[in-house]
Amino acid sequence: MKRVAIAERPNWKALADEYGFAYAMPDGQRYWDERAYYQFTLHQIEKDIEEGTEELVALCGEFAGRAVRDEEYLRRLNIPSIYWDWLAKSWQRHDKSLYGRFDFTYDGTSPPKLLEFNADTPTSLYEAAVFQWFWLEDRIKAGALPKDADQFNSLHDKLIARFKEWPKSGLFHMTAFSEELEDRKNVEYMAECATEAGHRLVLIDIADIGLSRNGQFVDLQNRSIDTLFKLYPWEWLIHEEFGSAMPASNTIWIEPPWKMLLSTKAILPELWKLAPNHPNLLECYHEGDPAASSLGSSYAAKPIFSREGSNVEIRRDGVVLAAPEGPYGDQPRVLQALAPDVVFNGMRPVLGSWIIDQDPAGMGIREDAGLVTGNTSCFIPHAIVG
Template sequence: MQRKAMAERPNWRALADDYGFAYAMPDGQQYWDESAAYLFTLREIEDDLERATEEIVALCGELVGRAVRDETYLKRLNIPSTFWDWIAASWQRPDPSLYGRFDFIYGGNGPAKLLEFNADTPTALYEAAVFQWLWLEDRVAAGALPRGADQFSSLHDKLIARFRAIPTNRPLHLTAYSSEVEDRKTVEYLSECAMEAGHTVVLIDIADIGLDGQGRFVDEQSRTIETLFKLYPWEWLIHEPFGASIPSSPTVWIEPAWKMLLSTKAILPELWRLAPGHPNLLEAYFEDDPAASALGRSYVAKPIVSREGANIEIRRDGATLVAAEGPYQNLPRVLQGLAPDVVFDGMRPVIGAWIVDDAAAGIGIREDKGLVTGNMSRFVPHAIVG
């Protein structure tokens, strides 16, 4: 693995506009960055990243199978008891899952280490699935990358195939906050994949979803929402005023209810308890667990729910290196051992390893000079060259 300086395509901004990549330069700040690329060998991709992804997927499945009946865990996640049987039934059917993203630290000289899992509302999808592939084709055609260069990117095809596995005999609604550009564009991209798979799709702002007198969720035209993909976190949704009506509604939810049990940093100590010493895990405990003393004075403290690095605290040898602000300061925390400090040219990459259903489907890389990957950390493309 190496980070290589690359010449930018002179027209990439125009291409981003043409392809609808509206958040490549949010508020004039650069998010997409092709002035460098990460280069991998096929062995690194297959043996280290793809295999790590498959290992963690298997562990997550085992964890959910246990957690659906673990009252202690369900209470820790602040899930009301009225939802417990519904979540368990969602797992036992099982209700269809679409996608997710594991975030790994990896530098090519040791096993990939899991930082966290965005199981419910992952973004950075379009750039990983489409725009970096277009970059690869252009760079190979221009001779900037060798002929035969490849990319770990089967996301687009796997998403279409996954949508084909979901019944197409009824409209598929997709929702997000339309005012959030990245969320809206992510849902628009997923709707294109769904249409290619044969679905009739309806895009709707989440604020326009209603509940009729029979307890059915409906859109702004009073059409019953039979299947709904929501780019909106479960931990928010179940606590909305209409949340109590969700288990009794006939709506099929994507992501499914059982994803609530994985879309939290609380899985980190649970996975460690399930597979202590696993090469792709970092030692982790709940903060109130006496066993957390094993981490000593060096660890990362994370609220069980947080986004874009908010409220992350990093301590090394008792000294605070990072204490990020945010709205999650009152939530329970997990403590996780420090990951290896992977640095290339002063930049710290985090590898987002994508799954579609339960299959590894590609990677996207975001990098930052700082220790925490935040909302404006840049997305850098990758290629397989050896």
């Protein structure tokens, strides 16, 4: 694994505009950065990243099967009891999941270590699936990369194939808080994939979803919402005014209700408890657990529902090295052993290993000079060479 400097395409900004990558430079700041790329060998991808991802998929499945009736765990996630049977039935029915993203730290030599699992509403999908693939093709054509260079990236094709698994008899609705540009653009990309899979798509803002008198969810044209992809977190949705109507509705939800079990950093200590010393896990405990004393005074304290690195506190030998502000400071936290400090040319990469259903499907890399990957961290392409 290397971080390799490379000339950027002179027209990449125009290409981003042409392809609808509207958040490539939010507020004039680089988010997409192709002045470097991360180079991997095929062995590193197949043996470390893909196999590590498969291991964690299996562990998460084993844990979900145990947690689905664990009332203590459900309370810890602040899931009201009115949803417990619905969640359990969703798991027992094997309601279909679309995707997820495991975030790793990895140095190219040691096994990748899990930082967190984005099981419900992962973003950075378009740039991982499409824009970095176009970058790879363009760099090969220009002779900047070898002709046999490749990428860990079957996301686009696997997304389309997975969307074909849902019923096509009615309309397929997709929603997000559309004022958030990145969320809206990720949903628009997924809508293109679903359309290619044969669905009739309706895009709707989360605030425009209504509830009919007979307890069914409808859109602004009063059409029944039979299948709904939501880029909106379960931990918010179940506390919305209309949330209590969800279990009795006929809507098929993507991600399914059982994903509530996994879409939280609270799974990190549970996975460690299930598989202590697993090579892909970092030691982790719920804050207040006496066993957490084994971490000493060096750890990462993470609110269980924080996003984009907000309110994550990094301590080393009792000294706070980073503590980005955010709205999640009043949440329960987990304490996770510090990951190895992997640095390439002054930058710290986090590898997002995507799954479609349960299958490893691609990778996107975010990097930052700081200790916490946040909203302003850059996305860097990758290539498999050798």
